[in-house]
Amino acid sequence: MEYTELADYEVYAGAVTFWRARSSTPCADAVDGRPLSPQHEKHVTRAPDPDEPSWIGTVFEIQHEFDAEAVRRTLLAWHAKHESFRTLVTRDDSGLHRATYRPENLHLAARDAGSYDTVERVYDVVSRYFDRTVRPDSWPHLVAATVVPTNQEDGPRFLLAFAADHSVMDAYSQVIAVSELDQLYTAALAGEPLVTEPAASYVDFSVAERAHAAVADHGHETTRRWLDFLEPDEPRFPVAPFPNEEPADLTLPQRSISRWLVGPEVSDQIHQHARSLGFGMQPAVLVALAEAMSTATGTADPFKFVMPMHTRTPEYTASMGWFVGISPFTLQLAGASGLPEKLRRADEASAHIRSDAQIPFATIADLLGIDSSPRFVVSYVDLRHLPGAAQFDAVRARALRSIRYSDDEFYFWVVRARGGINVSVRHPNNATATAGVERYLQAFTTVLQELATQPEPALV
Numbered sequence: 001m002e003y004t005e006l007a008d009y010e011v012y013a014g015a016v017t018f019w020r021a022r023s024s025t026p027c028a029d030a031v032d033g034r035p036l037s038p039q040h041e042k043h044v045t046r047a048p049d050p051d052e053p054s055w056i057g058t059v060f061e062i063q064h065e066f067d068a069e070a071v072r073r074t075l076l077a078w079h080a081k082h083e084s085f086r087t088l089v090t091r092d093d094s095g096l097h098r099a100t101y102r103p104e105n106l107h108l109a110a111r112d113a114g115s116y117d118t119v120e121r122v123y124d125v126v127s128r129y130f131d132r133t134v135r136p137d138s139w140p141h142l143v144a145a146t147v148v149p150t151n152q153e154d155g156p157r158f159l160l161a162f163a164a165d166h167s168v169m170d171a172y173s174q175v176i177a178v179s180e181l182d183q184l185y186t187a188a189l190a191g192e193p194l195v196t197e198p199a200a201s202y203v204d205f206s207v208a209e210r211a212h213a214a215v216a217d218h219g220h221e222t223t224r225r226w227l228d229f230l231e232p233d234e235p236r237f238p239v240a241p242f243p244n245e246e247p248a249d250l251t252l253p254q255r256s257i258s259r260w261l262v263g264p265e266v267s268d269q270i271h272q273h274a275r276s277l278g279f280g281m282q283p284a285v286l287v288a289l290a291e292a293m294s295t296a297t298g299t300a301d302p303f304k305f306v307m308p309m310h311t312r313t314p315e316y317t318a319s320m321g322w323f324v325g326i327s328p329f330t331l332q333l334a335g336a337s338g339l340p341e342k343l344r345r346a347d348e349a350s351a352h353i354r355s356d357a358q359i360p361f362a363t364i365a366d367l368l369g370i371d372s373s374p375r376f377v378v379s380y381v382d383l384r385h386l387p388g389a390a391q392f393d394a395v396r397a398r399a400l401r402s403i404r405y406s407d408d409e410f411y412f413w414v415v416r417a418r419g420g421i422n423v424s425v426r427h428p429n430n431a432t433a434t435a436g437v438e439r440y441l442q443a444f445t446t447v448l449q450e451l452a453t454q455p456e457p458a459l460v
Contacts, residue, residue: 001175001383001392003399003413003424004258006130009059010396011122011159014149016113018129019071021079021140025105027090032100036089037206038213040167040322041096042362044089044136053131053402057163058174060397062185065156066148070188072108075144077184079106080196082320083203084168088139100203103196115150122147130163131402141165160185163400166322168202171381171413172310173320174399179388180318182395202321209311213363222359223367225352229304229328235368237306240376240410241299242436244428253403254426255434261445262452263420269452274343283346284451285380285414285421287339290331290346292444297436301332306374307350309357325357326374339454375408382416389418401426410437421448 002008023030036044079085080103087100113129116122126145133143147159160181164173187194216223231238267281274284290303307329316323331349336342364370383389391397404426410433413424423441427433 001389001397001399001415001417002258002422003171003401003415005256005403006059006127006161006400007123008256008258009398009400011059011119011126011147012149012151013117013119013122014147014151014158015115016122016125017068017071017146017148018111018113019075019144019146020109020133021075021085021106021142022109023101023105024107025101027088027099030099030101030105032087032098032203034098034203034207035210036096036098037209037322038360038362039209039325040089040206042365043167044096046136052405053134054136054166055130055134055163055402056166056169056171056174057130057161057400058177058397059159059161059400060178060182060392060395061157062160062182063155063157063395064186064189066146066158067189068110070185071146071160072110073188073194074181074184076103076106076108077188077194077196078181079103079108081199083198083201084319084321085140085142085164087168087203088141089137091137098203113145117150126161130161134163134165136165136167141168161400163402168322169320170310170322170324171308171379171399172312172323172386175383175397176318176387177320178392178395178397182388182391199319200315202316202319202323205316205319205321205323209360212358213360216359216363216367218367220359221352222356223364225328225356226364226368229330230368230370234372235370236372237375238304239408240305241293241297242410242427242433242440243297244408244430244433244436246430246432247407249429250405250407252429253405254409255429256403257423257425257427257437257441259423259441260419261421261423261441262448264418266449266452267416267421270448273339273451273454277340277343279343279347281382281416282350282380283343285416286329286331286346286350287333287342288444288447288451289378289412289414290333292440292447294333295443295447296440301334303331303333305329305376305378307353308377308379309353311357325359326361326377327353327356329353329378339451373409376410378412378414380414380416384416384418392417393419
């Protein structure tokens with residue numbers, strides 16, 4: 001599965017319908033005393049730019065006939081299962097307060113958005129709706145759209161796309177939603193009762209996350225690692241080591257790339273070689289990223305970026321929410337004598353990522369007086385064994401992100417999927433940055449291919 005913008009997805013011409021939850025009770029009757037997570041609190045208090053969209057989502061094809069009532073039942077059941085979709089934040093002079101609607105007080109409103117005979121118009125209508133509607137300070141935090149194609153020669157099918165604010169969804173949620181929604185719709189179309197047993201709630205997880213945050217102070221090991229990682233002057237996040245000399249045109253969104261670098265045979269071979277040396281796939285990818293950066297930009301160690309990591313515990317495996325933290329990552333390969341030593345260094349450099357991610361960065365930012373955002377972020381995830389992964393290609397599933405405006409942010413999402421290794425990138429909209437990223441992706445591909453052809457270690 002790729003992670004791209006909606007503009008990079010092949011929608012089809014047809015009839016568009018928008019779907020959003022409504023409550024039959026006022027917000028004042030849904031008061032919820034559970035606190036927000038620190039990152040949710042920071043997210044909602046940061047004044048949103050009304051001109052810049054901020055959402056993540058998913059689009060995929062449901063390969064059954066379109067039935068509006070079945071869609072309504074599907075989305076209503078989905079909201080009933082996941083409390084995160086039913087919660088919201090209100091603000092008054094005393095601060096922020098949570099409200100959470102009960103499932104029985106919700107209904108799904110459908111709005112006919114028209115029928116269009118070009119894919120460009122469909123994309124424009126759907127993207128504008130997502131961009132205008134999804135905000136961190138307004139509910140609902142999740143909306144959906146269906147597109148029923150004019151041409152049904154390939155059999156019954158339609159697109160289901162949804163967009164959500166980050167406060168109620170993360171990348172894992174985007175992916176597992178595909179099989180969950182497909183199964184709900186299949187049951188709804190057949191007239192079967194829909195299972196709405198609640199999943200473990202992200203709202204409850206937020207309470208636990210506040211407890212994690214409470215242990216952080218200036219002497220905490222995670223705080224110290226952030227201090228060592230950040231530029232000391234302000235402090236600020238390190239810049240990405242890409243040439244970025246030309247000013248970006250901030251009237252245009254960042255450029256977006258999605259590319260398959262190597263196929264499953266190469267990625268499997270890399271994994272086998274890493275395992276033969278006592279390591280997993282993640283250290284091998286980190287080594288490849290670092291060596292490619294040295295080749296593409298001529299920069300020496302250390303290789304530094306911010307790395308997202310999921311914070312889910314087993315009981316939240318099937319939950320929708322924002323179960324993600326970030327961690328500083330620094331890798332030095334200078335002087336490493338061979339691949340085993342490089343893998344060991346990468347493994348040691350990433351050993352603290354999971355524990356650091358448990359401490360919400362919003363708490364660290366308050367402690368250290370940080371008011372800036374990460375400028376170089378690299379994520380690595382393996383999606384091969386997630387629910388529904390075997391069908392992602394068949395249903396044309398793709399995780400989505402909204403457009404972004406920035407002149408210094410470089411984000412890389414490295415995904416290992418059944419089809420191999422895919423990289424999605426967003427970067428400043430100028431020719432210098434584009435050329436630098438292209439050199440990097442070429443170097444990264446070369447290093448991955450070289451790792452796949454490493455000789456097997458001699459048997460003793």
